[in-house]
Amino acid sequence: MTASAIVQTQNLSKKYGSFNSVNRVDLHVQEGEIYGFLGPNGAGKTTTLKMLLGLVKPSEGTITIFGESLNKNRPSILHRTGSLIESPSYYGHLTGLENMKVMQRLRNVPDKNVDEALRIVRLENHKNKKAEQYSLGMKQRLGIAMALLAFPKLLILDEPTNGLDPAGIGEIRELIKSLPTSYGITVLLSSHLLSEIDQIATSVGIISEGNLLFQGKMETLRKKSKSSIFLKTGDNTKAEHLLLTQGYCPVESDSWLVFENLIDTNVAEMNKFLVNHNIPVTRIEEHKKSLENIFLEITGKERSL
Numbered sequence: 001m002t003a004s005a006i007v008q009t010q011n012l013s014k015k016y017g018s019f020n021s022v023n024r025v026d027l028h029v030q031e032g033e034i035y036g037f038l039g040p041n042g043a044g045k046t047t048t049l050k051m052l053l054g055l056v057k058p059s060e061g062t063i064t065i066f067g068e069s070l071n072k073n074r075p076s077i078l079h080r081t082g083s084l085i086e087s088p089s090y091y092g093h094l095t096g097l098e099n100m101k102v103m104q105r106l107r108n109v110p111d112k113n114v115d116e117a118l119r120i121v122r123l124e125n126h127k128n129k130k131a132e133q134y135s136l137g138m139k140q141r142l143g144i145a146m147a148l149l150a151f152p153k154l155l156i157l158d159e160p161t162n163g164l165d166p167a168g169i170g171e172i173r174e175l176i177k178s179l180p181t182s183y184g185i186t187v188l189l190s191s192h193l194l195s196e197i198d199q200i201a202t203s204v205g206i207i208s209e210g211n212l213l214f215q216g217k218m219e220t221l222r223k224k225s226k227s228s229i230f231l232k233t234g235d236n237t238k239a240e241h242l243l244l245t246q247g248y249c250p251v252e253s254d255s256w257l258v259f260e261n262l263i264d265t266n267v268a269e270m271n272k273f274l275v276n277h278n279i280p281v282t283r284i285e286e287h288k289k290s291l292e293n294i295f296l297e298i299t300g301k302e303r304s305l
């Protein structure tokens with residue numbers, strides 16, 4: 001394990017009866033990352049996160065957090081970890097501030113932490129309102145404030161933007177993005193939305209049917225999006241025939257000739273060659289495979305997230 005690994009699991013598995021809810025997952029979350037745990041409903045995200053928090057007992061495998069075994073050092077690890085799993089729990093008849101004070105007593109942290117956490121989630125102007133009167137987004141922000149209260153080294157959030165409107169999603173996203181640099185907090189969050197993970201995460205783990213299918217930097221995932229050149233000419237059949245003699249391998253697709261792995265000079269040469277043979281080139285386009293297509297390739301799923 002490298003020095004900066006915050007979460008490391010090996011062979012982590014959970015079986016319910018004979019059903020593999022989580023199957024031999026090796027998670028690797030580095031310090032300072034926002035790690036996006038991405039997968040469709042029922043993929044095993046919540047079960048994995050619950051195992052990391054000691055809420056579900058693994059059937060197999062090991063969990064190491066901050067370089068320490070969760071089995072051996074659970075209280076000390078959880079003391080340095082904040083979490084929001086499923087919907088936030090709060091007392092509806094108490095105000096936001098009173099809810100924070102209840103949590104403050106449990107976690108034994110100074111008053112300034114309460115003020116700071118409420119400020120970060122931008123609830124300071126609503127702290128004297130009863131939590132049951134909060135909007136969904138405000139309730140979610142209160143849940144995050146509670147998770148932040150002890151300014152943990154690791155924050156685990158299960159679908160933090162679930163059920164929020166676009167403005168609420170944007171706010172929570174910006175809030176989460178600021179945590180590693182402003183407070184040195186490493187964030188592990190789950191989502192079933194690729195677009196969400198794309199906008200927030202620095203690293204990603206893709207889980208489907210309990211299996212971790214991809215893990216790495218977001219950049220690495222994006223680099224998988226190879227581009228294709230789409231060419232339209234006045235006579236595609238003749239153009240294809242001529243280009244084959246030059247060593248190009250076009251594939252016909254509707255009214256286009258499609259080429260993979262071309263460099264710029266190839267495109268220029270091809271264009272010149274066709275024009276010299278009196279075939280007008282009417283369009284040259286570059287198409288990149290979308291992140292969604294890459295995701296579908298990795299998971300082998302027809303349905304989109």
Ligand SMILES: Nc1ncnc2c1ncn2[C@@H]1O[C@H](COP(=O)(O)OP(=O)(O)OP(=O)(O)O)[C@@H](O)[C@H]1O
Pocket residue numbers: 016021039040041042043044045046047048192
């Ligand atoms: N207590 C349980 N008993 C039996 N099966 C369970 C239990 N908890 C989870 N499962 C099953 O394990 C699988 C993974 O569930 P999990 O909640 O971890 O998925 P998820 O990726 O978090 O999905 P979602 O986004 O819908 O919450 C599902 O098929 C679920 O039905």
